[in-house]
Amino acid sequence: MTETRFNIMIVGQAGRLQYEAVLFAASLRRYAPDFTGRLYVAVPQPSGLWTKDPSIRNKPVLEALEALGADILPFQSVAFGESYPYGNKIEALLALPEGEPFVFFDTDTLITGPLDQLPLDFGRPSASLRREGTWPKPTLYGPDMTGIWRALYDRFGLDFNSSLDHSQPENFWRRYLYFNAGYYYGSCPRVFGQRFLEYAVSIRDDLPKALIGQSLDPWLDQIALPLVIHSLGGGRATLPEGYLDGEMSCHYRNLPLLYARESDDVVAALETVASPNKIKKVLKQYEPMKRMIYQGRGAKVRAMFDRDNLPRKEQALRNRIKSAGFWMR
Incomplete structure (x- = not known):
């Protein structure tokens, strides 16, 4: 079992997510009472990238989070904001303490077991495998699934072949490294977050030709995430099955x-x-x-x-x- 102390980050903001944050924090304290890391509720701050103030201003919510031991972590939206709110889970990583292992969870998650007993190897980052084959959707005249994923690995100088699950057939989605971004973890949030931001912005602003016709919204985070994890020495199933998205958490x-x-x-x-x-x-x-x-x-x-x-x-x-x-x- 891991003996490494780690932090948890979720994203909270005005609206639904602030209430989910309270539910998450309450479940963490109830079902992981021996967790010794810090729980950060990352909150985007007002800026030109938001038409309305996204921060949490609800006093009962803030009081509940404080009582549950959560730390409010303000952060600035630089690349995404309202145009792609899923970008919060990328940009907020850059506000976490440098060099401290982290686990990010989507706010719509319940903790149901003792997270302090998770056998995590933070040097081999990974993410949730509770997903469907939602992306890509190859078109009749475009590149196939292999061509689309290969173009992304080539864009960032990554070894495509070593990312493949060769037990799965060609052009079947499970052959390719693909995660749900409901949770992910790594050894340093700044390193992870900076690379995540770099890859996501590059894909958005300079779309590889192989991706023409593919939807980036809401999939951009899940397109960039496997590339980040692969580049940092991680992969699928570095955490044994049955812990997250299992006995200890539910997204x-x-x-x-x-x-x-x-x-x-x-x-x-x-x-x-x-x-x-x-x-x-x-x-x-x-x-x-x-x-x-x-x-x-x-x-x-x-x-x-x-x-x-x-x-x-x-x-x-x-x-x-x-x-x-x-x-x-």
Whole structure:
């Protein structure tokens, strides 16, 4: 087991993410009580890249985060901002303490186990493998999947062949290094973040010809992430299965999906950390949490699905929930 102390970063801002940040912090304190690192809630600051102030100004939210031991970490948006909010998870890394190992989590995550016991090798960074083959989507007349990914590795002088899973067939998405950006980790957030920013901006501003016709929104972070991880000596499955996106964390994405597909243990964890009055008063400010957690809508969604026989694609889950009128975001 790792004995390395590490920090955790999530992104919080006005709106939904500030309430998810409270839920995340509450779950961390409840289910990882021996975690000794710092929890940073990275908050983008007002600038010309935002039409509205994105910072957290809700006093009950700020008080709850402080009570849960979270550190508010202001950062400036330089390259992305409102035009690509997913860029927050890139730019915020540059505000973390240099040289201190880190794990980034999407804010819509619950901690469900003792993170201090994670067997992490920070010298071999990695990220979430709970994903579908969402990108790229080769066109009829364009390069195939191999051609698209090879162009990206060539752009940054990286060895493409060593990134491949040769047990998977040519042009099948699992052959290529591809992650969900719901969590990732490394030995230094400044090194990781600077490279992430460099690669993402290069792809956005000087699109490789092989990527013409491919969507970058919302996929830009997940396009650049495997390149960063590969360049820093990491790869797929450097963390054994069953820990993150398993016994110790759940990236639920949104509450209707959590109630539809996650285990009874995850639902119990959610409702346990949301039950104290001080937390409840804060979360009830946000209508989806009020209805899903406290007014029973989540239970109605859960009753619609058999967890042993779920649709294979997430979109099918979403469509059924929306058809029933229970979708909330």
